[in-house]
Amino acid sequence: xxxDLAFILGTTLMYATPLIYASLGAVFSxxxxxxxxxxxxxxxxxxxxxxxSAFILSDVYGILxxxxxxxxxxGGLAGGFFGLLHAVASVSFHADQVVSGIAINFLAxxxxxxxxxxxxxGATMTPAIPLNxxxxxxxxxxxxxxxxxxxxxxxxSVYIAFLLVLLSWYVLYKTKLGLRIRAVGEHPKxxxxxxxxxxxxxxxxxxLSGILAGLGGASLSMAIVASFRPTxxxxxxxxxxxxxxxxxxxxxxxxxxxxxxxxTTGIQIYLGSPQVGLNISANLLSMIPxxxxxxxxxxxxxxxxxxxxDGIPYEKGxx
Amino acid sequence: xxxxxxxxxxxxxxxxxxxxxxxxxxxxxxxxGAVVIYISGYRPLEAYRxxxxxxxxxxxxxxxxxxxxxxLILTGLSVAFxxxxxxxxxxxxxxxxxxxxxxxxxxxxxxxxxILHVPVVFFGGAIAAxxxxxxxxxxxxxxxxxxxxxxxxxxxxxxxxSNFAVEQEAFKRKGTESSHDIHETAKIGMDWLKxxxxxxxxxxxxxxxxxxxxxxxxxxxxxxxVGYELRAVGFNKDAAQYGGINVKRSIVLSMAIAGALGxxxxxxxxxxxxxxxxxxxxxxxxxxxxxxxxxxxxxxxxGVILSALLFGGLTYGGSKMQLIGVPTEVINIVIGSxxxxxxxxxxxxxxxxxxxxxxxQKGVQ
Numbered sequence: 001x002x003x004d005l006a007f008i009l010g011t012t013l014m015y016a017t018p019l020i021y022a023s024l025g026a027v028f029s030x031x032x033x034x035x036x037x038x039x040x041x042x043x044x045x046x047x048x049x050x051x052x053s054a055f056i057l058s059d060v061y062g063i064l065x066x067x068x069x070x071x072x073x074x075g076g077l078a079g080g081f082f083g084l085l086h087a088v089a090s091v092s093f094h095a096d097q098v099v100s101g102i103a104i105n106f107l108a109x110x111x112x113x114x115x116x117x118x119x120x121x122g123a124t125m126t127p128a129i130p131l132n133x134x135x136x137x138x139x140x141x142x143x144x145x146x147x148x149x150x151x152x153x154x155x156x157s158v159y160i161a162f163l164l165v166l167l168s169w170y171v172l173y174k175t176k177l178g179l180r181i182r183a184v185g186e187h188p189k190x191x192x193x194x195x196x197x198x199x200x201x202x203x204x205x206x207x208l209s210g211i212l213a214g215l216g217g218a219s220l221s222m223a224i225v226a227s228f229r230p231t232x233x234x235x236x237x238x239x240x241x242x243x244x245x246x247x248x249x250x251x252x253x254x255x256x257x258x259x260x261x262x263x264t265t266g267i268q269i270y271l272g273s274p275q276v277g278l279n280i281s282a283n284l285l286s287m288i289p290x291x292x293x294x295x296x297x298x299x300x301x302x303x304x305x306x307x308x309x310d311g312i313p314y315e316k317g318x319x
Numbered sequence: 320x321x322x323x324x325x326x327x328x329x330x331x332x333x334x335x336x337x338x339x340x341x342x343x344x345x346x347x348x349x350x351x352g353a354v355v356i357y358i359s360g361y362r363p364l365e366a367y368r369x370x371x372x373x374x375x376x377x378x379x380x381x382x383x384x385x386x387x388x389x390x391l392i393l394t395g396l397s398v399a400f401x402x403x404x405x406x407x408x409x410x411x412x413x414x415x416x417x418x419x420x421x422x423x424x425x426x427x428x429x430x431x432x433x434i435l436h437v438p439v440v441f442f443g444g445a446i447a448a449x450x451x452x453x454x455x456x457x458x459x460x461x462x463x464x465x466x467x468x469x470x471x472x473x474x475x476x477x478x479x480x481s482n483f484a485v486e487q488e489a490f491k492r493k494g495t496e497s498s499h500d501i502h503e504t505a506k507i508g509m510d511w512l513k514x515x516x517x518x519x520x521x522x523x524x525x526x527x528x529x530x531x532x533x534x535x536x537x538x539x540x541x542x543x544x545v546g547y548e549l550r551a552v553g554f555n556k557d558a559a560q561y562g563g564i565n566v567k568r569s570i571v572l573s574m575a576i577a578g579a580l581g582x583x584x585x586x587x588x589x590x591x592x593x594x595x596x597x598x599x600x601x602x603x604x605x606x607x608x609x610x611x612x613x614x615x616x617x618x619x620x621x622g623v624i625l626s627a628l629l630f631g632g633l634t635y636g637g638s639k640m641q642l643i644g645v646p647t648e649v650i651n652i653v654i655g656s657x658x659x660x661x662x663x664x665x666x667x668x669x670x671x672x673x674x675x676x677x678x679x680q681k682g683v684q
Binding site: 085088089090093094095096098099100102103104105106107108109110111113114117118122230231234235238239241242245246281283284286287290291293294297298 | 355359407409458462464465467468469471472473474475476479480482483486600601602607610611614646648649650651652654655656658659661662663665666
């Protein structure tokens with residue numbers, strides 16, 4: 001029983017991780033007043049870039065300790081590049097942020113698959129990363145043969161995700177920068193009057209949001225699995241967005257929502273595993289996370305309020 | 320005098336600014352695609368020629384372009400309709416799946432003469448998806464659940480529900496990952512056209528039905544009280560409420576209609592092209608492409624038809640670029656760029672303004 005619980009907790013952490021990165025990204029972008037529906041595409045390009053670089057780097061330099069880390073960061077930067085694109089459209093050119101985000105959702109996966117075909121002889125799936133070029137498991141072998149091992153023997157990306165939640169909370173609520181981000185998202189005009197550069201803060205937040213989403217994608221393709229394929233992300237960016245809204249635009253709230261979603265996925269996998277021996281269709285079990293999320297959301301009537309200026313382009317000097 | 324009329328002519332052409340900007344965005348999107356093709360070592364002109372040939376060089380290709388565009392007209396219309404009423408329908412993907420599933424169930428398990436079977440299957444698919452869409456509307460109006468989240472969750476539930484149905488022994492065709500085919504009486508093929516185009520070309524009445532539906536939606540939105548109320552809610556919820564419109568009912572109704580349109584797309588696809596539903600590993604993209612279609616069509620019913628044809632042409636004709644090795648994903652880059660330029664059309668406005676100013680200065684001198 002304890003073992004089963006540990007298994008569920010372990011899978012919870014594993015599946016919540018990519019969502020946590022991406023939803024933190026969404027938190028930053030939306031708190032600064034820029035809706036970012038392009039998270040999905042940014043995750044995809046991050047997952048691809050990381051997996052492709054990990055494979056190529058380990059091919060060229062051999063499997064060295066820094067290879068997974070450099071690839072992980074490249075994944076983040078690739079996401080950040082599309083964050084920049086989104087910022088150019090939605091901050092500088094006052095684009096409709098939903099439209100720009102959808103453009104990103106076509107551009108980023110399109111470019112990923114295009115490059116994949118060019119680099120890997122027409123394949124849309126990148127070759128598998130060598131086992132040792134995946135992100136490391138820092139606690140591997142430290143706590144062997146205990147249920148703690150089942151829960152906590154995770155890839156490094158998992159721990160980093162939780163550290164980032166703490167860091168994001170600190171930055172948003174305890175620093176001048178965070179205050180500025182929230183001010184710009186709540187009332188850009190007032191912030192502007194006080195000498196805050198609205199455009200600069202929004203650029204920073206949206207690019208950061210892309211980097212985080214890219215890392216989220218990378219944490220999938222370099223830890224949970226060891227390659228990129230077209231269906232890898234399939235909707236997780238949108239689920240991260242949902243987690244951000246569910247978490248009331250706060251890092252800690254988004255983390256909670258991601259953990260809830262991860263837990264439902266963990267329960268689903270547990271119920272579907274052969275040792276449980278339930279004779280339920282895998283397809284019905286697969287619905288569990290979505291049904292539970294909807295039911296939980298129904299219990300939170302009208303409590304979620306977005307930053308006041310979320311989704312509205314800011315134009316200097318406009319009345 | 321001469322110059323003035325010329326100027327007027329240009330002005331007239333650009334009078335419909337949105338149309339001009341859309342066309343400009345399409346050209347720019349194709350240019351970005353050309354650059355990508357060029358950088359990766361192929362000849363862009365040759366690739367685009369193959370694409371155009373792949374659409375226009377044979378009646379068969381043209382027919383396939385229309386066949387591919389048909390579901391996109393309706394999914395695009397669904398998104399556009401929801402946008403007009405202030406809702407963002409990401410759920411059209413799931414509504415398509417539910418429509419297709421319901422149509423296949425009715426098409427396989429019912430035995431009726433064609434004159435009854437076709438409408439039963441079509442409206443069955445639309446109504447089932449309409450109810451599915453209404454769930455999201457209900458969750459929003461009753462519980463305040465954002466429709467974007469609700470429809471994303473419903474998309475996945477629809478996918479697994481459809482897979483679950485196909486799994487059932489009575490429905491699944493042995494040895495395949497698909498359901499049984501619908502009966503001949505539920506199909507809407509244009510058999511007389513198939514003689515000239517080849518039997519494999521699945522020309523069907525779907526395009527006609529899709530255009531009729533588009534006209535009906537345009538009428539509903541812009542010529543009826545219900546449509547006025549729905550749009551009023553889209554413009555300003557609070558003002559509409561103050562004006563005595565039942566906002567909650569409007570939201571449910573709007574999502575139901577949007578859902579029915581998505582379901583109609585799925586039903587027509589089954590009745591005209593696929594004849595069955597298959598187990599899906601991931602979303603097929605009819606719904607997400609519908610979002611793009613709606614945006615390129617400026618969320619207007621007529622624009623949606625044109626943009627669906629463009630989209631169908633790009634994806635169907637674009638696949639022919641593979642002949643010289645160009646990965647077809649370049650089409651997604653083109654489509655993404657078009658949407659990006661539509662979003663940032665201020666770039667063009669800015670450039671146009673600068674040109675205008677220069678012209679004015681010259682005139683003064």
